[in-house]
Amino acid sequence: GAVVSQHPSRVICKSGTSVKIECRSLDFQATTMFWYRQFPKQSLMLMATSNEGSKATYEQGVEKDKFLINHASLTLSTLTVTSAHPEDSSFYICSATSGRDLAKNIQYFGAGTRLSVL
């Protein structure tokens, strides 16, 4: 099956610092990757859609300058939380898909990154 790796799994940082999260498709080429945010006991909320080689499309209410997304290759997308604040603390999850799976709206999820901003 399709495997998506997300790193790091847990990060604790000080307020004002930037944090980079990596999402890699290990056994397939991901033309499209999605970034989600999940607060405790709440559902996943789509933050942005990332297509390889082009700028990410952000959902309404998501600050593009705050959450920088780069999808430079068919196997890697990164999310950088810039100048993190305690309210950015959350569980961030990426998903990846490509080709026929995208046509069927099937996505493969990473294990998530728990960000805690002190």
Next chain:
Amino acid sequence: QKEVEQDPGPLSVPEGAIVSLNCTYSNSAFQYFMWYRQYSRKGPELLMYTYSSGNKEDGRFTAQVDKSSKYISLFIRDSQPSDSATYLCAMTKAGGTSYGKLTFGQGTILTVHP
């Protein structure tokens, strides 16, 4: 009003029970319906995928979609302790700018006790 409503539970059942999980939605444009299982501190794992109305069975799992009622269900037969997880329904519209954009329910926490 949320586009997708799902009772968060928690739901606790004995091993071997039949589990019924449900979601309702308000947007009639949703065409693709999925159920994901998410273990604690892990990403969601796709369990079932259906297009439009009807039933789909896969082993102990059955997914039902009733578009006329805007209601989807997941049934788990002969539930096992290993089924203990959060179950998320998700759905998406067909094509265009909605391509691949999933709208999730809140998730139902299920515990199957021995």
